[in-house]
Amino acid sequence: MCTVSDSNGPVVGLIMGSDSDWPTMEAAAEALAEFGIRFEVGVVSAHRTPQRMLDYARDAADRGIKVIIAGAGGAAHLPGMVASATPLPVIGVPVPLKYLDGMDSLLSIVQMPAGVPVATVSIGGARNAGLLAARILGASDPALRAAMATFQAGLEAMVLEKDAALRS
Numbered sequence: 001m002c003t004v005s006d007s008n009g010p011v012v013g014l015i016m017g018s019d020s021d022w023p024t025m026e027a028a029a030e031a032l033a034e035f036g037i038r039f040e041v042g043v044v045s046a047h048r049t050p051q052r053m054l055d056y057a058r059d060a061a062d063r064g065i066k067v068i069i070a071g072a073g074g075a076a077h078l079p080g081m082v083a084s085a086t087p088l089p090v091i092g093v094p095v096p097l098k099y100l101d102g103m104d105s106l107l108s109i110v111q112m113p114a115g116v117p118v119a120t121v122s123i124g125g126a127r128n129a130g131l132l133a134a135r136i137l138g139a140s141d142p143a144l145r146a147a148m149a150t151f152q153a154g155l156e157a158m159v160l161e162k163d164a165a166l167r168s
C-alpha cells in the first residue's frame with residue numbers, strides 16, 4: 001500500500017535552475033527526508049539547458065517520479081516550462097535573489113496560463129514545497145498520510161506549549 005516504498009527509485013524530483021538556488025531549496029530536501037520520501041536532486045536550467053529541461057520533464061513520470069519540485073529565481077521560468085512538458089504535479093518555489101526580494105521570481109512562477117498549473121509556494125518557501133509533496137503522495141499512501149497527521153499534531157502541541165509558557 002505504501003506508494004513511497006513500492007520501489008527503490010526516487011518519487012520526488014527536486015530540481016532548480018542553478019546550484020546557487022541550493023541554500024534555499026535545501027529545506028525541501030530536509031522536509032522530504034523527514035518523511036522518508038525518496039527524492040533526487042539536480043540542476044536543470046530553463047535558459048541554459050533547455051533541452052535537458054524538456055528531457056527531464058518528459059521522462060520523469062516514466063522513471064517513477066510522482067511529484068516535481070522546481071525552484072528558480074529571477075526570470076523563473078523553470079517550474080512553468082516543466083509543468084508544460086509533464087502530466088505530473090509541479091510545485092514551484094520562488095527563490096529570492098539579490099534584487100527585488102524574490103517578487104520577480106514569485107510573479108514569474110505564479111501567473112501561469114489556464115491549463116498549465118503550478119502549485120506555487122511562498123518566496124523562499126521550499127520547506128512547504130517538501131511538505132506539500134508529502135501531502136500529495138500521502139493522498140494515496142495511508143502510512144505517509146498518518147505521518148503527516150502526526151506532524152500536524154506536533155505543530156499544534158508546539159503552539160499550545162508556547163502559549164502556556166507565555167501565560168505562565
Ligand code: RP5
Nearest residue numbers: 017018020021072073074095
Ligand atoms: C535562475 O537564475 C536560477 O534559478 C537562479 O536563481 C538564477 C541565477 O543563477 P546563477 O547565475 O546564480 O547561476 O535561472
